[in-house]
Amino acid sequence: xxxxxxxxxxxxxxxxxxxxxxxxxxxxxxxxxxxxxxxxxxxxxxxxxxxxxxxxxxxxxxxxxxxxxxxxxxxxxxxxxxxxxxxxxxxxxxxxxxxxxxxxxxxxxxxxxxxxxxxxxxxxxxxxxxxxxxxxxxxxxxxxxxxxxxxxxxxxxxxxxxxxxxxxxxxxxxxxxxxxxxxxxxxxxxxxxxxxxxxxxxxxxxxxxxxxxxxxxxxxxxxxxxxxxxxxxxxxxxxxxxxxxxxxxxxxxxxxxxxxxxxxxxxxxxxxxxxxxxxxxxxxxxxxxxxxxxxxxxxxxxxxxxxxxxxxxxxxxxxxxxxxxxxxxxxxxxxxxxxxxxxxxxxxxxxxxxx
Numbered sequence: 448x449x450x451x452x453x454x455x456x457x458x459x460x461x462x463x464x465x466x467x468x469x470x471x472x473x474x475x476x477x478x479x480x481x482x483x484x485x486x487x488x489x490x491x492x493x494x495x496x497x498x499x500x501x502x503x504x505x506x507x508x509x510x511x512x513x514x515x516x517x518x519x520x521x522x523x524x525x526x527x528x529x530x531x532x533x534x535x536x537x538x539x540x541x542x543x544x545x546x547x548x549x550x551x552x553x554x555x556x557x558x559x560x561x562x563x564x565x566x567x568x569x570x571x572x573x574x575x576x577x578x579x580x581x582x583x584x585x586x587x588x589x590x591x592x593x594x595x596x597x598x599x600x601x602x603x604x605x606x607x608x609x610x611x612x613x614x615x616x617x618x619x620x621x622x623x624x625x626x627x628x629x630x631x632x633x634x635x636x637x638x639x640x641x642x643x644x645x646x647x648x649x650x651x652x653x654x655x656x657x658x659x660x661x662x663x664x665x666x667x668x669x670x671x672x673x674x675x676x677x678x679x680x681x682x683x684x685x686x687x688x689x690x691x692x693x694x695x696x697x698x699x700x701x702x703x704x705x706x707x708x709x710x711x712x713x714x715x716x717x718x719x720x721x722x723x724x725x726x727x728x729x730x731x732x733x734x735x736x737x738x739x740x741x742x743x744x745x746x747x748x749x750x751x752x753x754x755x756x757x758x759x760x761x762x763x764x765x766x767x768x769x770x771x772x773x774x775x776x777x778x779x780x781x782x783x784x785x786x787x788x789x790x791x792x793x794x795x796x797x798x799x800x801x802x
Contacts, residue, residue: 448478448797451535452542455524457484457501458491459650459684460614461711465558465583467493469542472584472786473793474498483531485523491652494687495586504530509654540793549573554796556581558709559730565708579792582733584785585714585776589687596688600680601696605644607759610697610721612690612712613704614650615658615665615683620746621647622668623703627751628679629672634756643759644678646693651683694719698765699758702731705746710734713741714780717772722765724754734780740772 450473454466470480482501486509489497504527510516531538549555550572556579557563563578601608609628613619628645635643647665651658662681669679685693694700700716702725709730713723717734723741725731735741744750758765 448473448539448793449537450478450480450540450542450793451483451531451538452480453483453524453527453531455485455520455527457482457487457496458652459493461583461707461709464493464711465709466542467495468584468586468782468785469789470499471495471586472782472789475786476790478793481535483527483535485520485527488652491650491684502530539797553799554792555579556792558583559733561706561729561733562708581788581792582780582785583709583711583714584782585711585718585780586782587718587777588782590691590715590718593691594688596686596692598689598692598696600682601644601646602677604642606642607639608644608646608693608697609699609701609755610646610648610693611701611703612648612685612693613702615661617657617661618704619649620703620705621649621661621665623746623748623751624701625665625669625672625674625679626748627701627755629674630748630752631755634752635759639759641675641678644680645674646680646682646697648682648685648690648693690715691719694721697721699724699755701751701755702726703746705729707731714776717741717769718776718780720766720769720773722758722768722772724751734775736771736775740768740775 452466452470457463473480480499482499483504484501485504487501487503507523507526508519510519531541549570555573555576557566558581560580563580566578567574611621611624613621624645624647631643632640651662666681694716699722700712702710702713702723705726706729713725713731713734716723717740723735725735725741725743726746727743732743735743737743742754744754
């Protein structure tokens with residue numbers, strides 16, 4: 448089967464991770480897969496993208512003198528769709544990750560129960576349609592075989608490492624991690640706090656103004672909170688190996704966005720036996736088992752800080768939650784299960800189209 452995946456920006460993020468994993472799953476089943484996108488930078492993309500034919504349609508600007516980003520994005524995607532219709536007529540299945548196609552799709556999939564509820568609220572016209580839940584997967588082979596990386600930014604004496612991994616966007620609420628780390632000082636002895644270290648690691652695109660501005664905002668926020676300069680670091684677009692090393696060494700991942708549709712970072716953390724602290728909302732409610740593989744708390748700094756302190760005081764509990772997280776990912780989010788489900792859905796669409 449010839450499959451074309453249309454995606455607006457093939458960078459680094461949860462949505463991009465999902466479509467790349469979907470492409471890997473399709474290729475594993477012998478299908479020919481091609482991407483059509485408006486933007487692709489090999490230096491700022493997942494390594495697996497090198498396995499695929501990628502057609503970049505970049506004939507319309509991202510903005511008009513700094514204005515109209517949303518309108519331009521819509522037009523750019525329409526041009527991509529037009530390209531597929533005219534030049535890729537042999538395509539048998541089109542995999543679209545854009546809201547404007549949803550009402551015309553033969554099959555609608557979402558990445559969580561939470562997303563299904565949002566879709567039904569946002570698009571009343573499709574409430575009668577059956578929407579399939581297809582949980583994103585994890586390429587566990589990469590996590591098992593991934594190499595090590597030098598993290599010279601982290602002091603050797605750091606014992607309690609907390610990590611936040613998100614794009615540098617305001618909606619990701621990264622400031623929550625900084626505020627929680629500041630409050631942590633009040634909840635544990637000073638001798639413990641001085642061995643704590645916070646890593647803010649995020650996707651950073653020099654072409655994205657919000658990334659640039661918010662990165663500076665967070666740096667100023669850390670200074671305003673009075674965080675000891677030797678106890679935190681900001682990393683821009685860490686490599687896959689660096690991210691793996693962070694998850695290996697962290698006592699917990701601070702997952703700060705609220706009402707996230709799925710959130711692949713908690714799944715990655717759990718597979719690496721790293722406890723997750725996240726707001727009790729959105730996708731994490733379906734991925735994290737509270738008090739077993741992580742903590743689902745109120746999305747405020749004090750609630751986060753309390754659980755951070757709890758993990759420092761009880762390392763056995765942290766280790767047990769890490770083990771439980773690994774088992775959960777292996778049983779629910781394994782690639783093999785994802786491959787089977789996706790193949791079944793693809794065959795169903797093509798079969799119905801040929802009837």
